Amino acid sequence: MSILIENLRHIYNPNSPFESLALDNVNLEIKSGELVGLIGHTGSGKSTLIQHLNGLLKPTSGKIFIDNIDITDSNISLVDIRKKVGVVFQYPEYQLFEETVYKDVAFGPSNLGLDEDEIKKRVIESIKLVGLDYEDIKDRSPFELSGGQKRRVAIAGVLAMKPKILVLDEPTAGLDPKGRDEILMQIKKLHEKQDLTIILSSHSMEDMAKVATKLIVMAEGKIEIEGHPKKVFMECDKLRNIGLDVPLVSQLIKKLREQGFDIREDIITIKEAKEEIIKYIRSKKI
Amino acid sequence: MIKDITIGQYYPTNSTVHKLDPRVKILGTFMFMASLFIIESFYLYLLVLAFLGSILKLSKIPVRYILKGLRPLMFILLFTLLINAFMTPGKIIYSIGPASISQEGLRQGIFMAVRLIFLITGTSILTLATSPIELTDGIEKLLNPFKKIGVPAHELAMMMTIALRFIPTLLDETDKIMKAQMARGADFESKNILNRAKNLIPLLVPLFISAFRRADELAMAMEARCYRGGENRSKMKQIRFTRKDYIAFATILTYLVLIILF
Amino acid sequence: MDNIIKVEDVVYEYLQEETNLKALDGVNLDIKKGEFVVIIGHNGSGKSTLSKHLNAILKPVHGNVIVAGMNTKDEDKIWQIRQNAGMIFQNPDNQIVGTVVEEDVAFGPENLGINPDEIKKRVETSLKSVNMYEFRNKAPHLLSGGQKQRVAIAGIIAMKPDCIILDEPTAMLDPSGRKEVINTIKKLNKEENITIVHITHFMEEAIDADRIIVMEKGKIVLEGKPKDVFTQVDKLKKLRLDVPYMTELAYELRKSGLKIKEDILSVDEMVMSLCQY
Secondary structure: OOEEEEEEEEEEOOOOOOOEEEEEEEEEEEOOOOEEEEEOOOOOOHHHHHHHHOOOOOOOEEEEEEOOEEOOOOOOOHHHHHHHEEEEOOOHHHHOOOOOHHHHHHHHHHHOOOOHHHHHHHHHHHHHHOOOOHHHHOOOOHHHOOHHHHHHHHHHHHHOOOOOEEEEEOOOOOOOHHHHHHHHHHHHHHHHHHOOEEEEEOOOHHHHHHHOOEEEEEEOOEEEEEEOHHHHHHOHHHHHHHOOOOOHHHHHHHHHHHOOOOOOOOOOOHHHHHHHHHHHHHHHHO | OHHHOOOOOOOOOOOHHHHOOHHHHHHHHHHHHHHHHHOOOHHHHHHHHHHHHHHHHHHOOOHHHHHHHHHHHHHHHHHHHHHHHHHOOOOEEEEEOOEEEEHHHHHHHHHHHHHHHHHHHHHHHHHHHOOHHHHHHHHHHHHHHHHHHOOOHHHHHHHHHHHHHHHHHHHHHHHHHHHHHHHOOOOOOOOOHHHHHHHOHHHHHHHHHHHHHHHHHHHHHHHHOOOOOOOOOOOOOOOOOOHHHHHHHHHHHHHHHHHHHO | OOEEEEEEEEEEEEEOOOOEEEEEEEEEEEEEOOOEEEEEOOOOOOHHHHHHHOOOOOOOOEEEEEEOOEEOOOHHHHHHHHHHEEEEOOOHHHHOOOOOHHHHHHHHHHHOOOOHHHHHHHHHHHHHHOOOHHHOOOOHHHOOHHHHHHHHHHHHHOOOOOEEEEEOOOOOOOHHHHHHHHHHHHHHHHHOOOEEEEEOOOHHHHOOOOEEEEEEOOEEEEEEOHHHHHOOHHHHHHOOOOOOHHHHHHHHHHHOOOOOOOOOOOHHHHHHHHHHO
């Protein structure tokens, strides 16, 4: 499913002393099947943008089309939007509340008014999708699981709504390296196998370089840079001016080029860097 | 939405009222509240209004702040007014079907509503002009003499401080959980009261769990910072009675005596 | 006294319904005064449990923990130990007590019963040393995560500790908040000679440490200077821990037959090493 955003503006607390402009004329197109990385500081407008995608916030002005349907239209039912767009918020494990994992994952689909069989089918499917063992976990209390497991259960709870677009706000925050890796790989798998459009926000440029097919860099409510990760990470200076990190590999490539290394500029992962450096050094030897 | 709620709000300026000892302000507020239960005649209402007005002026708190605080209570005020107007027997001046408004009732209703407005305004001035810390310090100091009969003065004050510290954090958290559950199709705006109550479970359970977790962590952090109750504890800010405080206290006392005498 | 912290053969068990989980299983560790030690390891590896032993929140089932010459089992010394070894926790929200920054920093010294004038002085200097003095009258919930953590650090410094233990203080922060906190603790270590024990999941934060300790299943499995620890890429990968990106690249390049130094941690070292090739 595609997303088209036109001239989106959002002002918090309009006409009060606390008035603040959170989104300033955002224009954006996300094609079906993309895995989009959303980058920006806390307060750059990322979360505000995410909350517009499933109708939790209404734009001050501008339009949002999901699959060519204008969701800012007042006749659109919110349930319909939320069926299409699933949002996993930061630290989603804090939203768990049921006695068993099964019941918690079933919360979303039962709100959609589905019948028992369909709900069960969806619960089984989504628990498997996040890489957990359904039989082993379904009757356990979500509160006795490990941090990483809790988070997966919470993500399963959103997947059970069968969204076509999945938005994840910093899904790896607060996890240890192993947990971070697992969640990230799970997301990549979901993207490949499930025909989902995924929007992912993260502070880790390295993670983004690994999985995203497109990056959107936000600062002060505006989109600053947009494009393929290779293209975005080449703009070291611009990223630094916004106060964001540049992946270390991009920094290295830039410095090596300055030292006269004749290597490609658009390298963002360790694997690519290794291949390119070896190719260059071998060519120099001959 | 939920973030608009303001409890224990403090309006920082450098007014005379702000600089008073919190004990004077707390006791003063209590005396003022007491005075409201005594007043009967129209002229005394004017006296209270004048007194309240001058304190508000001295405190440099904008009137719109007070009005903002009254707005959510409009329903209660109106309710008080109408109940009194309809329920008090007397000379009927207006009737709708079987119900009728009496002259005495209307008068009584207006007075009760005005009394409530005075009460709310008075306590608002206390919280607006006293920082939460001063307030808790003041309460602790006032309760100190009762420690001997087992009143846990320090513990009560510490509880208040922590509550005030965590109210904004928990409101923020409520907002977040609400949004997360709404994204899963939860409906918090159902017209049906029973459904609405049931729908609160997905909000309240995570909120309680989170509050307990926070309490646990906070207790550990406090212990790690050598907290062991009120014993041998010192205070960075000492509160002391000055000449101004004696004058203020005398003024309020005079006011109360005047109200009682008339 | 050279070692500020001595951990001797410490065992700690969490009592669970069926099995006794050994969170610490024979840990030995000496930390010198003024040292900057980073502890890495997975959740459940025992890092947090160890850190809580260092300021007597937890007490060992077996073995001893000695802080500044005092055994944590000695009930009379407990407050002195906690004053000497300050502790910062992961969640910046759940460790701030005061409703105003200044009041929170004063909380520790107030608990120690220090006189008001001295507290005022300490609050001022500690807020200045974490660069938060201008926020002294703000309410904590209006600050960013990084700022809250710095306030928490100021609250500890105001108690004049010899040593600060930080249990994943950066886990919930964004990159700029993380930098603020790291720079603050580095500065305190260098300028005020405060011993730092820093627990983290971010390997790049460990590069400048004096010593790195890797924990797994309640034991110390690897220990040494960053260069010595991070070059053991295979071992770290087996533990499913990260390696700094440049060390990983150096490791990959060596595997492909390129003879460059293996103890590379930063971009500049990598550039230098490749230029010499």
